[in-house]
Amino acid sequence: MTAPSDRLDTLTSWRADWTRLRVAVLGLGATGFSVADTLAELGADVLVVAESAPEEYARLVPVIGARLDESPLDVVPASLADFAPEVVVASPGFPPAHPIIEWVRGQGIALWGDIELAWRLRDKVVRDDGSPADWVFVTGTNGKTTTTRLAATMLVEGGLRAAPCGNIGVPILDAIRDPAGFDVLVVELSSHQLWYLGLDDGPGAPVPHSAVCLNLADDHLAWHGSAEAYRDAKAVVYRHARVACVYNKADAQTMRMVEEADVTEGARAVGFDLGVPGPSELGVVDGILADRAFVENRRTSAAELATVEELRGRGLAMPHVVANILAAAALARAAGVEPAAVRRALQSFELDPHRMQLVAESGGVAWIDDSKATNPHAAIASLTAFPRAVWILGGLFKGIDIAHIVRERGGEVTAAIAIGVDRDPVRAAFARHAPHVPLYEVDDAQTEDVMARAVELAARAVGAGGVVLLAPAAASFDQFASYGERGDRFQEAVRERIERGSTDDSGGASPEAV
Template sequence: MSNHAADTPNDPAPGSDELEGRLVCVAGLGVSGPPVARALLARGARVTVVDGRDDDTVRPVADALREAGAEVVLGGTPLPEGCDLVVTSPGWRPDSPLLVRAAEAGIEVIGDVELAWRLKPADQVWLAVTGTNGKTTTVRMLEAMLRADGRDALAVGNVGTPVIDAVLPGADGRVHDVLAVELSSFQLHWSSSVRPHAATVLNIASDHLDWHGGIDPYARAKGRVFAPGTIRVANTADAWSTRLAEEEGDPHTPLVGFRLDTPRAGEVGVVEDLLVDRAFVDEPHSGAEELATLADVRPAAPHNVANALAAAALARSVGVAPASVRAGLAAFEPEPHRIAFVATAGGVDYVDDSKATNPHAAAASLGAYPSVVWIAGGLLKGAEVDELVAAAADRLRGAVLIGADRARLREALAEHAPEVPVTEVEGPAADAPEGHTVMDAVVAAAASLAKEGDTVLLAPAAASMDMFTNYPERGRLFAEAVSRLL
């Protein structure tokens, strides 16, 4: 084992503030608010939860927290008098009035992840994953590798289990030894002392720029994951990932690159059809360790292989055996709506990548197939698509556009791929049978453009909320429409 690997965490977490009797304001009743409030109450804090909403969605949650001992204010966001700590929901912008008032009063504002770090056991190891795309897949792969190695590990964050719940004792009085932590730019913005054992920024592309105010502050928020003492795992193909590891990270800790070609000493990468480690081995300059094969990565699209390599590097940083990396990949079940194969008919494959909600994710998806009929559109949220369309032009056989911002995609296709036939779908066909949705019209239009050997790919490059409840509904309706068509 080289000195890159370690079986123990870096410096223990700082001791948590004494919470007994303190008045803490929890801002927001979203996903993180209720578990944060319960954790604070369990530590003896006096808790006031505030949320500007007052509707049937939040009232039952508020009632449950009141029964647990919290004060809850709905329909407004006052800063409680006497409050000396604010724990904000990640999505609250720094210019939110309550947070501005807190800052002006010299009251500390932190997020749920920062609170979790302060409350966690000193010997609990955190392995952190952030980036624009691929976070959930990577932490799930990492969790599978850790468990295959016999570790008591859990994937937490935006993958289902709130971080705060994973640092407090469960019903059996135990806590998990290792956490694979998915972190958003919002959560990292509100974190100041989080020190993962190892961390990666998978990639950086334009996203949430309205919240952060530009690509640089957005990227720098991601870069906070490379804290003092944290082993840095960087994507050598992503300029921002490497730059953040070098500029924001600790120069005294190892910098481990992952790449889709032959790894250099100190990196993990791919040699022919093998995933190979030249970082966490005894002789990085002359030796290598086989971790898995490309066939073990499902699906083996290039961006998913990169996710697997990042997860492998994080796992190896705590001494996970090569065989456990492979076993973890074999046990890993891909999340729904991520380049998920739906069906084949007439030599045409139908693939659901509804999770491709921004151009960067769509580019990775398009790059996985040589001949594509592309279903795209929705809410672009100001994102540019010219680079995406220009890069994919030579593999596009047709495009079906939907959603509020489809005109922007149509313009980009006209400029960069003028030979590609384009169909726009606004809604269900006028004579559609009962139960058919807009996706039936979309799939029918795509099928009419596809020929044997093509892939009909739902990779919208946009958010879904203009036409669908969320991206899972968009993907589910696509799969249902494919089933009806076939």
């Protein structure tokens, strides 16, 4: 009989024999269902274990030929233990300290994420030459989605069949099964997915064409257990990269990741930042985005990709967005995309909703929705772009210290409005580091009232020519289903106030809870 580990080593192709392999799938969101659906199609014996499951997915599990057990997951369900899985594929929401993950590892059962499974199955649809699509990896504390979308847009403009997938919302297993096929998949990776990917460096370990870690700041520490563990997970993005390891010159930690990475022989380190680029770097010279990495003579020449003035006309000139553009351009150029195609891509690119989105300008006030700024590092980028704004912040800080952002940027804002359940840290940070800034609070209002009250306070505090900036620096789950709903509520409240024609009254509020 073939030992389970030996069999797993052979499962590196869609055409391998996956039949009757006992696989337990943890979680039944979009990722979990894509895993179960894929494995069922391959003939594996699939048990899905989830604490709760959306009705649309729960109804489909038996249809695809899998089984579902909805049970509390604070202990190992009997169904899982009795199933004796050969492999467990966990959705990225399960942290390392989860009791089921600890049980799986203690039992010596193979533990995969969806990315490893997809890499093993990447040859389902191949290119004309018979090879599967190249993969490009994107991670970082902030800017992942924007950079992933930018890179995919540049690749398509350069004539390649490319698509963004992974943590961006399209499960990678759906992407590899798309019958149209792709030349390149641009895979956004969360630190959670990378932690799972780092568990095994065997046959299932991906070999990306190129990779980037955009930046690193404390985030998801409760999930990972420490800042060091979070950093180590992010560093997995560069493992085995074979063409380009793109790093942020302004973030020394990303450079160290590249220096320490076990890459494929011949992979190049390519730096980017907003300064003048040296050889093998991308940067900005006299308002021109310049590439000195992918040109014939990078010591004496550079390729022009775009100008800051052009980006300003597209609403893309904020410093952190320019940095994302340079990172994406490095990935696209590494894949052979010409500078002219990079420029064309930027002429049509739109930022994601809730990322530095101008909601309205009325009564001399600009209302900016950056609800996607779910951690302090992202909020600092927002405040750098709009330093004199009325700042709406707060929510769930996930164990992150808010004090340093107030120390760095809080003293510049016109006023601050605290929302969410974690208002005590905000209050303490402003009292210590920016006591001169008026601090308003929205008390524990219902979800439908939070943003209406915050917008009312902001309208009173802002002056003509001012900016109101929603950049929470916190997760949204205390009062909203997602950062998207939080941003939508903000936008609705802004528009309702403008429709009432009352955006020009200002300065009438005192810093107290409402």
